[in-house]
Amino acid sequence: MVTTQRKPAGAGGTTVSLPGVTAEFHRPDHYIPTRDDLASAAEAVRGVLPDHQTMAFYRGLGALTLLGLMDWPVAAAIGVGVAVAQRAGGPASK
Secondary structure, eight states, X not given: OOEEEEOOTTTXXXXXXXXXXXXXXXXXXXXXXXXXHHHHHHHHHHHHSOOHXXXXXXXXXXXXXXXXXXXXXXXXXXXXXXXXXXXXXXXXOO
């Protein structure tokens, strides 16, 4: 015989008693981010992304690859080389 017992309103769960087994089901706690949480996440992402000029360069490499004017391994090597040079503070960096 299955019996269902409700806990008090604040508990947020249900207990089901079966022969030899008792199961408790609880409502999961969900975290809903606030506007400030989302704004700080967006700022963190903006801090990692390259500037507009570098993004335009990467888009150009992608366009050349999509048009078939450059093979993708060559475009990838150029893109990685530019990214490494900018991180190292080489002549390609501002």
